[in-house]
Amino acid sequence: MTRLLGRLGGWCAGHGRVVLALWVVLAAALMGGSLVFAAPTSNDASIPGTDAQRAHDLMKTGFGPGYAAGGTVQLVLYTGDGRLTDAARKRAVERAVVRVRDMPHVVQVDSPYRVGGIASNLQIGLIGIRMEGHDSDKIAELTQNMSKAADPVRAAGIEVVPADSSTPADKEIETGPSEVIGVLCALLVLVFAFGTLVAALIPIFTALVSVASGLGLIGLLGWVVDMPKQAGIMATMIGLGVGIDYALFLLSRHRRLLADGVPVVESVRRTVSSSGGAVVFAGGTVIIALSALMLAGFPLLATLGWVTGISVVAAVLTSITLVPALLGLLGHRVNALKVPFLRGADGSGAGWAGLGHWVARRPWRVLFASVLVLGALAAPALALKLGPLDEGYGTQGSESRRAYELMAAGFGPGANGPLLVVAELPSKVAESGDPIVGQVTRAVDDVEGTAHVGEAKVNASGRSVLLQVVTDYAPSDPRAAGVVRDIRDIVLPGVDLHVGGEVAGLTDAGDRMAERTPLVIGVVVLLSALLLLLAFRAPVVAVKAAVMNLVSLGAAFGALAMVFSIGLGSGLVGMDPPAGSSYLQTIFFSVPIESYVPLMLFAVLFGLSMDYEVFLLTAVRQAYQRHGDNARSVAEGLGSTGRVITSAALIMVAVFVAFVAYPDPLVKTFGVGLAVAIAVDATLIRGFLVPATMVLLGRLNWWCPRRLDRVLPNLSVEGHEEDEAPAPPRREPAGAGV
Template identity: 85%
Template sequence: MTRLLGRLGGWCARHGWIVLVTWVVAAAALMGGSLAFPSPTSNDASIPGTDAQRAHDLMKTGFGSGYDTGGTVQLLLYSPDGPLIEDDRKRAVERSIDRLRTMPHVQEVDTPFRKGGISSNLQIGLITVRLEGNDGDQIAATTQALSKAADPAREAGLEVVPADSSTPADKEIKTGPSEIIGVVCALLVLVFAFGTLVAAAIPIFAALVSVASGLGVIGLLGWVVDMPKQAGIMATMIGLGVGIDYALFLLSRHRRLLAQGVPVVESVRRTVAGSGGAVVFAGGTVIIALSALMLAGFPLLATLGWVTGISVVAAVLTSVTLVPALLGLLGHRVNALKVPFLRGSGSSGSGWSGLGSWVARRPWRVLLASVVVLGALAAPALALKLGPVDEGYGVQGSDSRRAYELMATGFGPGFNGPLIVVAELPLKVADADAPLVADVVREVEDVDGVKYVGEPEVNTSGRSVLLQAVPEYAPSDERAAQVVRDVRAISLPGVQMHVGGEVAGLTDAGDRMAERTPLVIGVVVLLSALLLLLAFRAPVVAIKAAVMNLVSLGAAFGALAMVFSIGLGSGLVGLDPPVSSSYVQPIFFSVPIESYVPLMLFAVLFGLSMDYEVFLLTAVRQSYLRHGRNARAVAEGLGSTGRVITSAALIMVAVFVAFIAYPDSMVKTFGVGLAVAIAVDATIIRGFLVPATMVLLGRLNWWCPRWLDRILPNLSVEGHEEDDEPAVERREPVKLGV
């Protein structure tokens, strides 16, 4: 593989303009095509085989009333100056209802002046609009149009707020300043790392081209597959980080070779043959980890996994083709536009080599200290709180947050997450007054935690009954999930109870994640270790690398628990506290983490952490093959990669921290988790724990049984050692398999 990559890098360096123009045209065409022909996004967060999905399917069969056609939209009314039933206000509301009934796709409008439609203080009302023939992807636009139709109520001094009827996958996360902030921070780190503006601009340019290409492909794929609205932001976040990092590793080695007097094209060839192989293997581990999400049994999560993998593929391709082309075109001008007072990174890594030597002299003490520190960082993960995040944690002042607060104040917190109960009956009933239907309603009313049960509705076949049950608890309250389970546990002869709705769906998602998490983790760890085994032909190193990545994940989940579950930093990351009856709002408050987020974080973090492991192990192995001295190889490997890995980690941390500014809680969670994990991985783990364990293991690091060495294909991740430096006196390489 290294020879093939070397030839590819050399060709790209000699034909730089062809490669550059091809990439720019391709990126512009893909991105332009996706913008000119925006594909529909899917709001389908269904989980096949779950009870919530069964309830949803039954709800669409013969019930009408908007359940099987276009959904519903709710408008909250608030009268700050008196009751809604006062004549002028009531007439204004009725005029609004008349206008709503004339709007396209509106099938039925429920007035607030009905049982259960107005609060006990008569100041908050609820208009429910049922739709037919409406495109589910246009629910946001439809909601805004319906809200506009209620202007007569606003003119009468009433507040009209549309409730958020979207699903988790329907949350559109728009791009904003975070990408710009991340790129600027990355550029500053690169300027300090290289000391020249030209060198600093190369990774940024390559990453932007790869992100644009990846987003273009993702946008066009939306025409043939269901694409969640989070896809773009996830691809951008990961694509920027790995794209800059991969180009940085290649550029650092190229500049080192130029400083040794190697000709430009030859330097590029050696760089791509050596560091390019590490990039390919590092990208492969990320893609393997993301691909394993297909085993989670959650279509939304699986799609997010392979979509994010597209951005990683684009980053790898630009790194081994576009970056060599740029290096070939620039030649020695790669060091142009030096920044005064900044020396930049050179070939010296004496500081990091010194750290490696220091660790090598006291490996046991370093190992124990590292374990204690990492254990302390991971300990809060035991308090990690999983659950749905309702609009009570939304952006202060947003329509969805205001509607949530009005609903909770006027009707109770459970009205923000009603349960849709569908009972399959053993025999046909004539109407909702049948005794069997009354039994179903009574059993649901008797469940602990159910506050209100709406009027039942029988479908056209007479074999299913649908009703709405409102729990006493908010959607984010874990007790709401227990109400779902208790309703499903109702036992009536021949009756099968199914519960749908947002709370039920998220409850099933949590149960599915808990069931499939061991499988996903096992597959990711096993395949990643296998890839490392193929790369280094060293089973001990492969197993140890997988364990080290799990350690950094523990620190990341500990940070998430501290910030969100324990609440010590929830305000600092920009989350607003939930509404409180007290005039003093809490400084620290707990925020649940969506049940699918930890598994997605695991896949992403495991892959990203493996990047640094691959680059460090590559350098250590090359040194070891030169002279066969393990402790010295560890020090030299850390010295040659320490500054580069640190710069790469700073860039990733800067990019991920920038995304914490997004108002969406899921993006904030990813930003915090990714930033902490990368910071810990590049410092404590790669600087102390990995060197200490490698020193203690000695020759076992590179031991391989003869039988295994014979059957493993030759897929060495690194190029030949003589490609990296001029001829030096060295000892015979240590042969594997002995």
């Protein structure tokens, strides 16, 4: 494989203009096409085979309009002085109801002056709106239009706050300055690492091209599959990080070879042959980890996984083609535009090599201290609190959060996430007053935790009954999930009870994640270890690498628990506590983490952590095969990669921290988890724990049973044999060094 990559890199270096033009045209075409033919997005969180999905399927048939996903909008009314029942206010509300009823796609409008439509204090009311025939992707736009139709109510001094039926995950994620901040921070790190502006701009340019290509393809794929709104931001976050890092590894290698007097094209060929192989294997581990999410049984999670994988594939392809092309075009000008007072990386790695020798002299003490520190960092993970996020955790002052707080104040916290109970009856009934319908209603009402059971609605066939149930608990309260399970446990002769709605769907998602998590983790660890075994032909190294990645994951989950579950720092990442919270409540504001986040975070982090493992092991293996001294090879490998890995980690941390500024809680969670894990992985894990264990294992690091060695294919990632050969005199092809 290394020879094939070397030939590819040499060809791209010799045909730089062609490769550059092809990539620019491809990125522009894909990005332009996705903008012109913008595909709809969908956060369909349905999970086939679950009880909530069965309830939602039944609601679509025979219960009238507005019961499908995205078919309900509410306008929350509030008057701080007086009552909504005052004559003038009531006339204004009734005029608004008429205006909303005349709007397109609206099939039913429930006035607040109905049973259950106004709170007991007569200051908070609800206008219920049901729609059909609309584009569910435009629910936010339709909601705003209906809110404008209620202007007569505002003129009467009544506050009107729209609330649609979407969840926090459905909210549109507006792009902000995070991408720009991340790129600027990465550029700053690259300038310090290389000392020249031209060299620093190469990884930035290639990463932007790869991200544009990936986003364009993802946007067009939205016409074929349901594409979550978070897909683009997740792909951008991961794509920027790995795209810059992969180009950084190649560029660092190339500059060292140029400094040794190797001709430009030959240097590019050797770079892609060795470091390019490491990039391919590192990217492969990320893609394998993300692909395993398809086993989670959660279509939304699977889509986020393979969509993010597209950005990684784009980063790998640009690294082994576009980077060589740019290096060939620039030639020795890659070191142009030196920044005053900055020397950049000289490639000696003396400091890191010194650290490696220091660790080699006291491996047991370093091992013990590293495990102790990592254990302390991972300990808070025991307090990790999983659960659904409701609008109560939205941005303070936003319409969705204001509507949530008003509804909770007027109708109880459970009004923000009512349960939709569908009962399949043993025989046909004519009306909601039938005895069997009353029996179902009473059984549901008797469940502990139910605050209110709405009027039963019989479907057109007379074989199903729909009940809207308001619990005593907020959607994010774990006790709400308990009510869901208790209702499902009701036993009535011939009656099958199904519970749908946001709370029920997220409850089923959590149960599915708990059931499938061991399978996904096992597959990711096994396949990643197998890939490392193919790369290095060393079973001990492959198993050890998988264990080290799990250790860094523990630190990441510990940080998540500390910031979100314990709440120490949730305010710093932009999570706003409820209005009127005390000082201590503000400091320790606990935020639940969606049940599927840890599994996806595991897949992403496991793959990214393996990147640094591959690059470090490649260098150690090369040194070991030169002289056979294990302790010395560990020190030399750490010395040759330490500066580069640290720079790459700083870039990733900067990119991920920049995305914490996004208002979406899911993006914040990933930003914190990824940043902490990468920081720990590049310092404690690669700087201390990995060298200490490799020194202690000695020759076992590279031991391979003879039978296994004979059956393993030769997929060496190093390409080290080329580094020992003298550089032959070569005539630079046209375009090289220009």
